[in-house]
Amino acid sequence: MTGSDTPPSFRLAYVPGVMPTKWVRIWHERLPDVPLTLVPVASGEASDLLRDGGADAGFVRLPVDRTFFSAIPLYTETTVVVVPKDHLVAAVDEVSAEDLADDIVLHPLDDTLEWQHLPGRPAYERPATTADAIELVAAGVGLLVVPQSLARLHHRRDLTYRPVTDAPQSSVALSWPEEATTDRVEDLIGIVRGRTVNSTRGRAAAPAQPKQRKRPDTGGARQKPAAGRSTGKSPRGGSGGPKSGKRGKPRRRS
Known part of the structure; x- marks a missing residue:
């Protein structure tokens, strides 16, 4: 090609x-x-x-x-805090930002959340990436608050995460x-947006099928039969052909 x-x-x-x-x-x-x-x-x-x-x-x-x-x-997305599995947070279903006040919360340079006030205590230095911050959490240096998909992306067997109810979301x-x-x-x-393939707004919509040809409207009037075609009726009238009932046999004279 x-x-x-x-x-x-x-x-x-x-x-x-x-x-x-x-x-x-x-x-x-x-x-x-x-x-x-x-x-x-x-x-x-x-x-x-x-x-x-x-x-x-x-x-x-x-x-x-x-x-x-x-x-x-x-x-x-739901926002979660990533913690070691033996951390106290791992024993509850969810936490608030205030629950993290005594912990060091890492704030990587590629953070995707828009914070007005960061939870917890700041680390001495900001990690360059979320991946670097995950390594620090595993080392016991601090915790990390991220969108749930990033916690799943950087999953480790020694870490877990819990929802943070009042954190900003992504x-x-x-x-x-x-x-x-x-x-x-x-x-x-x-x-x-979930449009079907035949959606009129979709550029890749399937071509429309040709319409069936309609029979001409006769306005309710009966059409005349074509020449030479039988209507099925007797020329003498009535709804059927000539009756063909059998005649009885003549009586014998004694």
Whole structure:
């Protein structure tokens, strides 16, 4: 296949914690001739990637610059605190930020939560990444508050997590540059919004089936039979043909 014959691919970015598997599967089912390229990107770098044309659209964490990007919010995550399994927090179902006041709470540089007041006591130094912070939690240095998907992404057998009831939450959205709303972006919008393949708003909708030809309306009047065709009625009238009842035999005279 030559370069001119190669169908253009669609580049879809996604940030850590987002699992685009379901949407990718539907894309391949509906648009098998359009390759889909997944582009992993750090949460803090997603906007720059989309702005510079490194991807056509992306699953990102809000907020985004709404003067430049369009965004469709998809879901909001539960916020959890990651702790060692032998920590007191592991013995309860959920905690509040105040319950963490006596603990060191790590605040990585790639934190995705918008805090007004950080819970707990600050660490001497901020970890560079969430992955680094997880290692410090495992070493007993402190705790980490993150969206639940990131706790699952960095799962360790010696760690667990519990919901934090009053912590800020992180929302995930499908986003793309507003001026670059292409047909393929519209296809992806239809997929994430759950539109069917035959949706009139979907670019990959199946072609409409030809309509059946209707019989001409006779206005309730009976049509005249074609010449030479029998109506099934007797020329003498009545609803059927001539009656063919059998005659009785003549009586013999004695």
